[in-house]
Amino acid sequence: MSAAPSACPDCLRRSWLLSHLAPYIEKIATGAPGSRSPELLRLSGEDLAEVAAPKVAKQILARIAAIPERRLFDDLRAAQCWACCRHDPLYPTGLRDAADAPWALIGRGDPALLGELEPEAVVTVVGARRASSYGREIARELGRELAATGIVVVSGLAFGIDGCAHRGALDAGLTVAVLGGGADTPYPAAHRSLWRRICESGLVLSEQPPGAIAWRWSFPARNRIMAALAGMTVVVEAAERSGSLITADLAADLGRDLGAVPGPVSSRASAGPNNLLAGGACLVRDAQDVLDAMLGPGAQRVEKAGMPLDPELLEILEAVERGEDTCDAIAIALDLSGADAASALSRLEMLGYVSCSMVGVYSRTLLQPPR
Amino acid sequence: MVAVLATARTFTLDGISARPVRVEVDVHRGLPSFALVGLADTAVREARERVRAALANCGFEFPLRRIVANLAPASLRKVGPGMDLAIATALLTASGQLSWEAMSRLAMVGELALDGSIRPVSGVLAIAEAARELGADAVVVPAENGPEAAMAGGIEVIALESLEQLLPLAAGEWAPERPEPLPLLLSPNGYGPDLADLRGQRHLRYALEVAAAGGHSLMMIGPPGAGKSLAASRMPSILPPLAPEEALEVARIASACGWLKDPPVGGRPFRAPHHTISPAGLVGGGNPPEAGEATLAHRGVLFLDELCEFRRDTLEAMRAPLETGSVAIARAGAWRQLPCRFMLVAAANPCPCGRGEGDAECSCAPIAVQRYQGRLSGALADRIDILAAIRQPSAREIAGEPGESSADVRERVTVARHRQERRLGSGRCNAEMTPAEARECVLSDEAAALLAEAYSRRRLSGRAHDRVLRLAQTVADLAGIETIGREQMAQALQLRRRDQ
Numbered sequence: 001m002s003a004a005p006s007a008c009p010d011c012l013r014r015s016w017l018l019s020h021l022a023p024y025i026e027k028i029a030t031g032a033p034g035s036r037s038p039e040l041l042r043l044s045g046e047d048l049a050e051v052a053a054p055k056v057a058k059q060i061l062a063r064i065a066a067i068p069e070r071r072l073f074d075d076l077r078a079a080q081c082w083a084c085c086r087h088d089p090l091y092p093t094g095l096r097d098a099a100d101a102p103w104a105l106i107g108r109g110d111p112a113l114l115g116e117l118e119p120e121a122v123v124t125v126v127g128a129r130r131a132s133s134y135g136r137e138i139a140r141e142l143g144r145e146l147a148a149t150g151i152v153v154v155s156g157l158a159f160g161i162d163g164c165a166h167r168g169a170l171d172a173g174l175t176v177a178v179l180g181g182g183a184d185t186p187y188p189a190a191h192r193s194l195w196r197r198i199c200e201s202g203l204v205l206s207e208q209p210p211g212a213i214a215w216r217w218s219f220p221a222r223n224r225i226m227a228a229l230a231g232m233t234v235v236v237e238a239a240e241r242s243g244s245l246i247t248a249d250l251a252a253d254l255g256r257d258l259g260a261v262p263g264p265v266s267s268r269a270s271a272g273p274n275n276l277l278a279g280g281a282c283l284v285r286d287a288q289d290v291l292d293a294m295l296g297p298g299a300q301r302v303e304k305a306g307m308p309l310d311p312e313l314l315e316i317l318e319a320v321e322r323g324e325d326t327c328d329a330i331a332i333a334l335d336l337s338g339a340d341a342a343s344a345l346s347r348l349e350m351l352g353y354v355s356c357s358m359v360g361v362y363s364r365t366l367l368q369p370p371r
Numbered sequence: 372m373v374a375v376l377a378t379a380r381t382f383t384l385d386g387i388s389a390r391p392v393r394v395e396v397d398v399h400r401g402l403p404s405f406a407l408v409g410l411a412d413t414a415v416r417e418a419r420e421r422v423r424a425a426l427a428n429c430g431f432e433f434p435l436r437r438i439v440a441n442l443a444p445a446s447l448r449k450v451g452p453g454m455d456l457a458i459a460t461a462l463l464t465a466s467g468q469l470s471w472e473a474m475s476r477l478a479m480v481g482e483l484a485l486d487g488s489i490r491p492v493s494g495v496l497a498i499a500e501a502a503r504e505l506g507a508d509a510v511v512v513p514a515e516n517g518p519e520a521a522m523a524g525g526i527e528v529i530a531l532e533s534l535e536q537l538l539p540l541a542a543g544e545w546a547p548e549r550p551e552p553l554p555l556l557l558s559p560n561g562y563g564p565d566l567a568d569l570r571g572q573r574h575l576r577y578a579l580e581v582a583a584a585g586g587h588s589l590m591m592i593g594p595p596g597a598g599k600s601l602a603a604s605r606m607p608s609i610l611p612p613l614a615p616e617e618a619l620e621v622a623r624i625a626s627a628c629g630w631l632k633d634p635p636v637g638g639r640p641f642r643a644p645h646h647t648i649s650p651a652g653l654v655g656g657g658n659p660p661e662a663g664e665a666t667l668a669h670r671g672v673l674f675l676d677e678l679c680e681f682r683r684d685t686l687e688a689m690r691a692p693l694e695t696g697s698v699a700i701a702r703a704g705a706w707r708q709l710p711c712r713f714m715l716v717a718a719a720n721p722c723p724c725g726r727g728e729g730d731a732e733c734s735c736a737p738i739a740v741q742r743y744q745g746r747l748s749g750a751l752a753d754r755i756d757i758l759a760a761i762r763q764p765s766a767r768e769i770a771g772e773p774g775e776s777s778a779d780v781r782e783r784v785t786v787a788r789h790r791q792e793r794r795l796g797s798g799r800c801n802a803e804m805t806p807a808e809a810r811e812c813v814l815s816d817e818a819a820a821l822l823a824e825a826y827s828r829r830r831l832s833g834r835a836h837d838r839v840l841r842l843a844q845t846v847a848d849l850a851g852i853e854t855i856g857r858e859q860m861a862q863a864l865q866l867r868r869r870d871q
Contacts, residue, residue, distance in 0.1 A: 130736065159738060190741070326760045327865065328574035332768070338577025339846075343858050346865035350825055358744055358869050359592045359721045360760025 004082070005111045009069045011085035011103040012209075016072070017045050017064045019182075019212040024053035029217040037217035038224040038250065042100040079184040079210030082111050094119035097254060098228040102207035105225075108183045109203040116152055116174060119231040119256070123290055124154040126226065126244040127161025127236035132269050133363045135237035136164040137355060138261055141366040142234065143168025143175065145287030149300055152176055154229050156222060157191050157198075161236045161244075170197055178226045179206040180218035187214045223247040232257035232294050234284050238272030245272050248281075257293050259284040286366050307351050309369045316344045317369065320354050325361050375399075377464035380478045381457035382501055383449040384494040386655075386700075386707045387627040387662055389501035391478075393443045394454060396461040401437030407458075409442030411449045418452065421483045422459045429487035429534045434466040448659055448705070453492040456481035456511065459534060471541035477529075478502040479511035487534040491515040493629030496622055499523035517550030519626055522619075524552070555619065556637025558612035558781070563638070566605040566777040571768030575602055578759035578866060580780055583609045584787040585845030586800035588693075588715035588754060590678070590747075590868060593761035595725045599718035600643070603674040606716055607639040608777035610672070611785040614798065617670050620710065624662065624669055640671030642713075646680040650688040660700040660707040665692050668713035678717040679746040686751040689715075693754050717755060719747060756802060756838055758868040787848040801845045809840045817857035818843065825864055839863045 018025075018041075028051070029037045040048060045064075049057035076083055084090050085104040092114060095101040107114075116122075123146055127135060143153045143165035153169035155162040157177040169175035177198050181187050183206040186195035198204055207225065208218065223246050227233055233251035235258075238244040252258050259282040263270020277283060282293045291300050309317065316330060324333045331341035345362060348354045353369065354362045376397050382389040405419045419440075426433045440458050442449050457479045463469035480498050481489040495516040500523045502510040509527035512520045517530030529540070530550050539545035569576060575591065579602055582589040589606075591599045613621065621640060644653060644664040655663035665673060675681060692698040696712035721727035722735045723743050735743075746752075791800050795808065814822070822843075826836055843863035847855045 129738075159741070188738075190738075326574070326762050328572060328760070329762055331573040332571065332765070336573075338573040338575075339862055341574060342577065342865035343861040346861040346863075347821075350821065350861075350864070356869055358747060359727070360758050360869070361721070361727070 005084035005090045005107075005114060006088050007083035007085035007104045008087055009072060011087065012072045012083055013064050013067065014045055014103040015083075015106060015207055015209045016067060017049070017060070018207065019209050020060050020064060021049060021052050022208075022212070022215050022218070024056075025217050026215045028052055037221045038100050040217075041102075041221060041224075075210055076106065079108075079182070081106050081108050081183050081210050083107070084111065084114060090114045092117040092229055094122065094229045094231070095225065098224065100224055101228060102225060105205050105207060106183050106209060107203055107205045108199045109201075113174065113176075113203050117176070117229055119229070120294060121150065122152045122154055122176075122230040123294070124226045124230035124233040124247065124251070125161065125165035125236060126155060126223075126233065126238075126247045127165075128238050128242055128244060128269055128272075129158050129160040129162070130239075130269065131160035131164070131237050132267065133357055133361060134263065135161055135261075135269060137363050137365060139164035139236045140168035142236070142261075142284075142287055142290070144172045145366070146290060147171070147173030147175060149287065149291065151290075154178060154226050156180075156219075156226060157186065157188075157195060157204075159188060159191070163191060163194060165236075166194060166198060170194075170201065174202050176203040176205060176229070178222050178229070179204060179214070180208070180222045181214035182206055182208050182210045182212040184210045185213065219243055220246050224250045227251035227256065228254055230256065232259055232282075232290060234259040234261065234290060235273045235276055235281075236261045237263060237269045239268050240271045240275070242272050245276075248272075248276060257282060259290060259293060261285070307369075309348075309351070309353070313344055313348060314369060316341070317348060317353055317364070320348075320362055320364050325363065327360070327362075330362075375465045375467065377461045379457040379461040379464075379474060380502075380505075380507065381454050381480055382478065382494075382498040383447065383454065384451055384497070384627060385447075386660055386709055387494070387497060387624050387666070389494060389498040390447055391501065391505055392447065392449060392454065392457075394457045394461045395441040395443060396458065396465045397439045397441075398434055398436050398462070398465040403435040403437065405438045405440070407440045407442070409440075409445045409449065410447065411442055412451075414452045415442070415449050415454055418455045418458055418483075421452070421455055421485065422462065424485040425455075425459060425483040425487040425534055426462070428485060431463060431468055431534075432466070434462075436466075438462065438465075450659060451492065452482035452490075453480040453494075453498075455483040456489060456531075456534075459483060460537065463537070469537060469541055471537070473508065474541075476508040477511055478505070478507045478509075481511070481513040481516075481531065483534065489513040489531050489533060491629075494627040495519045496522055496626035499526055499528065500623075502526055514547070514550075518553045521550045521552035522555065522622060553622075554637075555615060555622065557615065557618050559608050559638035559777075563608055564601075564604050566609055566775065566780055567773040569598060569602055569605060569774050570771055571764040571774075572598055572602070572761060575759050575761050576774060576780075578757055579606060579609065580784065581842065581845055581849065581866060582606070582714070582716070582757050583611075583780070583784045584801075584849050585756075585791070585841065586714055586802040587756035587842065587845065588717075588802070589757045589759065590717045590719065590752070590755045591759045591761055592719050592721055592747075594727055594763055595720060597761045597763050599761065600674075600676055603643070603672070603676070603716045603718060604641060605777060606672045606674075606714070607641045609780040609784055610639050610714070611781065611788045613639060613670060617798075621670050624666060624710075627662065628667065640668055641674065642668040642671065643674040643676060646675070646677045648681070648685060650682075650685045653685050654688045654692050654698045654711070655700050655707075655709055656702075658702040659705050660702055660709075662709050663698070665689065665698055665711040665713060666709040669710050671713055673713040673715055675715070675717045678719040678752075679743050683746070689751055690754070693751075715755065721760075752868070753834070755868050756842060757866045759866075783849060786851070787845065790848045790851075791845075801841045801848065804841050804844070806837050809837045809844075812840050812844045812855060813853065814843075814855045814860070815857065818855045818860035821857055821860045821864070835867060839867050842866055
């Protein structure tokens with residue numbers, strides 16, 4: 001067995017301090033929607049306590065200092081978590097560059113996978129919780145293809161883009177979820193089963209101790225971890241004041257690559273990435289673009305040409321690309337009978353060229369027919 | 372005058388079936404009073420006042436004696452006003468004002484008005500049938516219910532308009548005209564809604580046809596105003612005609628609810644309860660138990676519009692009835708089994724605001740959409756075979772030619788149903804195939820390969836596998852093909868409901 005991660009009690013106490021100070025930080029950080037939390041976290045424990053809770057700073061610091069060492073590790077064990085502090089060789093190298101990096105990472109899953117978290121092999125995929133089916137499909141494909149080429153896909157377990165990126169990556173390789181609350185507490189709760197699957201085959205990380213709940217300020221705080229872990233951050237869909245853009249800013253501050261998936265100019269959900277592109281972010285159309293940006297053009301190729309298609313299926317595929325998204329719309333656009341349109345769409349779905357949502361709406365996947 | 376006892380036979384309605392009741396009236400000396408005993412509900416107890424007034428207003432004398440009317444068996448709960456006529460007749464006989472020899476071989480039902488006229492009651496078809504089974508010679512019914520009672524057949528029907536007609540009838544001086552039975556219409560009479568009204572919507576039309584051909588349950592998802600309710604209300608008109616005994620079942624239920632219309636609409640019932648309905652309203656309930664919408668939709672279509680708005684417990688209550696085709700209601704002192712073999716058609720919006728996420732106007736929060744669509748994957752949705760996603764038809768389609776008429780579609784559906792009956796036995800359809808029967812479907816190599824591929828790509832669950840087989844069989848039956856080919860399998864895979 002490879003070296004188990006370890007953490008020194010002082011670094012761990014920092015995590016415990018954060019969770020004790022959480023409500024006080026919430027008060028001072030939420031004035032300017034959460035954005036100040038990563039800066040606050042650069043402060044030392046004493047200063048942070050002074051700033052956040054001047055009246056009770058001494059009591060809180062004393063209480064944290066009084067937690068016996070054994071209690072810290074017992075708590076971790078009880079929650080089936082482990083910890084890895086900045087003094088441990090397994091501590092991800094990407095985080096070492098960041099001035100505000102967490103002192104200790106508390107995680108669930110196989111700790112040996114920490115060794116895989118080299119920034120040049122990690123991509124963070126973030127985006128809106130309120131994502132369109134286009135965004136979700138892209139996130140899923142991006143997650144799957146990146147994971148398939150051996151890239152670790154980092155995201156935040158949130159609804160929408162995050163969840164889809166995780167799901168796609170789970171199908172093909174390794175994924176890491178960074179949480180705002182404790183690593184043993186899936187948030188949102190509806191993603192419990194996804195969280196469990198990630199615990200089984202990937203990693204769930206947090207800087208908060210087990211059982212800590214997520215506050216508003218903890219999301220920008222965890223975004224800084226996601227940005228620092230990865231060599232490249234890709235924004236799939238984000239509205240103009242989305243939290244995903246905080247991740248993008250943080251990544252840019254660290255000098256990491258920043259990518260964005262373009263979307264329709266008229267779509268509010270794509271305003272964020274479109275603005276990033278206008279500002280010089282790397283254009284991401286598929287996993288190949290990400291690999292080219294990270295490893296240099298042509299260093300590694302994504303295999304994604306599908307089975308050859310008959311001319312009539314190609315015609316239908318083009319109709320889906322034009323935005324005819326239900327069986328009925330296709331039948332009308334191409335003047336087919338309902339039965340013929342159904343049969344053709346079903347064959348395209350089986351070949352992986354289109355996918356169908358729960359409410360019967362078709363969307364195009366990234367798979368390209370061979371030319 | 373000495374105390375005299377007279378009896379008359381009548382029936383009380385219990386759910387949708389009739390139970391025999393014997394009315395015993397005893398008139399003897401004592402302080403004038405009129406007691407009604409025998410577990411009667413309020414409507415029955417009020418019969419005392421109606422009978423008193425009706426007798427007086429028809430020129431009879433209400434005896435100023437001690438009258439006791441007993442409704443036997445005393446353990447059976449009696450409901451409704453249908454026993455008025457029997458009580459009045461027995462009272463007239465007991466008080467010596469009427470002497471009717473045939474009375475012991477008759478059954479009678481009817482509500483009395485204060486002027487002595489006889490008002491219609493519900494459930495006369497079931498009552499006439501029950502009277503026939505009991506060996507009665509004839510059944511006396513309100514004139515308005517005459518045609519309904521005559522549907523039973525095998526029993527003489529005497530349709531009375533007023534209590535006054537009893538005397539000449541008993542004396543044999545007069546007999547009412549024999550009522551013509553209501554016709555038993557096996558398919559709609561052509562005046563109901565027609566599928567031709569559904570313009571455009573080719574895929575929806577196709578999904579409706581497959582659903583009708585195989586008896587598959589159908590869910591439509593689309594924005595408000597796209598034609599979901601219109602399509603659902605046309606479903607009965609494309610279903611195959613009822614068998615005569617099925618039509619009688621439908622008529623019996625309609626009669627018990629007092630809805631058997633003249634002229635009858637015919638064909639299969641269509642029920643569309645509002646989404647605020649309670650579990651008891653949907654599957655039946657109450658004490659004494661009464662039929663719910665599921666039973667009223669027996670042999671027809673139950674349409675649940677806005678499926679996501681229904682209370683969860685209401686939908687859960689439908690699970691067993693959907694599976695078994697009957698609903699068992701147990702209440703203190705009562706247990707009923709009511710038939711409810713219906714076809715389920717459901718409609719829902721794609722998200723709470725109804726526009727769907729592709730629409731720029733949709734402002735539903737993702738968690739709200741997720742919660743909303745989560746309700747589409749519950750236990751009830753598990754029993755839905757076909758999903759049809761629909762969009763707002765374009766102006767050109769709306770203005771265009773009317774679609775194919777119900778009669779034409781029904782013809783194809785009926786042919787497909789005949790193929791199924793030949794294979795599965797009379798009265799059965801593909802949707803009812805057991806897993807063992809589903810495995811016996813004959814697939815071409817290409818179709819089998821396509822199904823295997825769908826299954827291995829984890830795009831199908833084990834349960835969905837059988838569902839697709841049943842659907843593919845229906846598509847093949849519609850096409851008139853013995854072996855399920857690649858084309859039919861592909862269509863079935865597209866039509867199936869997606870589960871997340």
